[in-house]
Amino acid sequence: MKWGNRLNRHSTYEEWLVQFDGLNGIELERNTAMDLERLKSELESWSQTTDETSWPDQGVKLLTKAGCWRNAIPKIHGGYGACSLDRLKLYETVASASLTLALILTQHDGACELISDSDNEALASELLPQFASGKLLTTVGISQLTTSRRGVGPAMQAEADGESFRLSGVMPWVTSAGKAHCIVTGAAIEDGQQILACVPTSTAGFVVKEPMRLMALTDSWTSEVTCEKVLVTREHLLRGPTVKALARRAPAKPLTVSSCGLGAAGSLLAAIQERRGSLPGAGELIDKKIVKRYEAVRDRLYQAAESLNTDAQEIPATEIRLEVNDLVTRLAVSLMALLKGSGYLSSHPTQRLVREAMFFLVWSAPPSVQIGALESMWE
Numbered sequence: 001m002k003w004g005n006r007l008n009r010h011s012t013y014e015e016w017l018v019q020f021d022g023l024n025g026i027e028l029e030r031n032t033a034m035d036l037e038r039l040k041s042e043l044e045s046w047s048q049t050t051d052e053t054s055w056p057d058q059g060v061k062l063l064t065k066a067g068c069w070r071n072a073i074p075k076i077h078g079g080y081g082a083c084s085l086d087r088l089k090l091y092e093t094v095a096s097a098s099l100t101l102a103l104i105l106t107q108h109d110g111a112c113e114l115i116s117d118s119d120n121e122a123l124a125s126e127l128l129p130q131f132a133s134g135k136l137l138t139t140v141g142i143s144q145l146t147t148s149r150r151g152v153g154p155a156m157q158a159e160a161d162g163e164s165f166r167l168s169g170v171m172p173w174v175t176s177a178g179k180a181h182c183i184v185t186g187a188a189i190e191d192g193q194q195i196l197a198c199v200p201t202s203t204a205g206f207v208v209k210e211p212m213r214l215m216a217l218t219d220s221w222t223s224e225v226t227c228e229k230v231l232v233t234r235e236h237l238l239r240g241p242t243v244k245a246l247a248r249r250a251p252a253k254p255l256t257v258s259s260c261g262l263g264a265a266g267s268l269l270a271a272i273q274e275r276r277g278s279l280p281g282a283g284e285l286i287d288k289k290i291v292k293r294y295e296a297v298r299d300r301l302y303q304a305a306e307s308l309n310t311d312a313q314e315i316p317a318t319e320i321r322l323e324v325n326d327l328v329t330r331l332a333v334s335l336m337a338l339l340k341g342s343g344y345l346s347s348h349p350t351q352r353l354v355r356e357a358m359f360f361l362v363w364s365a366p367p368s369v370q371i372g373a374l375e376s377m378w379e
């Protein structure tokens, strides 16, 4: 499969923009400092119109128009090369209007990071500009190497085949798989080592299953993907064979889920504020406790984020994740208590936020986050 135009490295950044923006005909804001307030209000008015199963096409176009796909991509490949702090602010903003779009964007950025930080410069130069412009979409299918341990043995295996590898197995969870042009995935080799590869979804033996029906976020088109002896040539290899293919991750990674959680917390808190008059004593509790807890958790996350691009000591990412999980869960329960029976109607617009809140208990949650969430609930 020939991926798009081969690019000469000498074109200027502006030539990049002209070359790619024309492709998808979307007029782009030319400034790199994203207008997050404007993006939030555009996404909020759009998200009022969505159903919970269709692919969020218009929402994706709004992200393209705002230049969101460029954020995690280095400037040399047509991106903004945004710092971790700006990336986390964007995730919070998008998640406060649409958790589905935040999930699609973070998985896309996760794949772009692994490609730009890979040993495969040729592939990065070929693909990243097309991802930056929104012409092509990508995502990751790596939970089989991280937080999903289905049954015994590695879920995805790679067998050497001359200079190449053959992938066989399953990626249990891949968001936007049905819309992605390629998926960054990982597999275990018999000798215990691992590889990371960027596989075009059109490759023979690569099967994207129907999007799963989920408690929420069904419109993220998250699917199981199976591989039957899928060929991975050197051209598609990103890392490995190596002991831990995902040892190196981008600085923003440890706080990515938490920043989306903060966005979800912001929209839950806004819904709670709207009902502050519906229950005697609620207003005082909201001001004295709930808002204070929200602000304290938010301050802690951004204090840690400030130090991400410095050589400060390791940030307390798990602690912050647990605080965000605890905040989102408490806000969801509090909103439900204020909504009463009417909030239990599946037609009620706000009950979706309560269902979405549960996602933070299962998204990229290692045992330390799982047990931490249980302990904080039963302390």
Ligand SMILES: Cc1cc2nc3c(=O)[nH]c(=O)nc-3n(C[C@H](O)[C@H](O)[C@H](O)COP(=O)(O)OP(=O)(O)OC[C@H]3O[C@@H](n4cnc5c(N)ncnc54)[C@H](O)[C@@H]3O)c2cc1C
Pocket (backbone or CB within 6 Å): 107, 139, 140, 141, 142, 143, 144, 146, 147, 148, 149, 150, 151, 172, 173, 174, 175, 176, 214, 217, 222, 362, 363, 364, 365
């Ligand atoms: C909506 C959604 C979108 C996602 N998108 C992506 C994505 O785009 N890319 C990506 O890489 N990941 C993605 N993930 C995966 C996510 O980050 C986690 O990896 C996933 O939620 C882990 O859940 P699991 O059920 O697969 O875990 P598993 O570990 O497979 O657990 C499955 C079940 O087995 C039980 N179990 C597990 N281990 C044991 C054991 N040792 N003994 C007994 N029972 C056990 C568990 O209790 C659980 O009930 C997504 C997940 C969701 C829900």
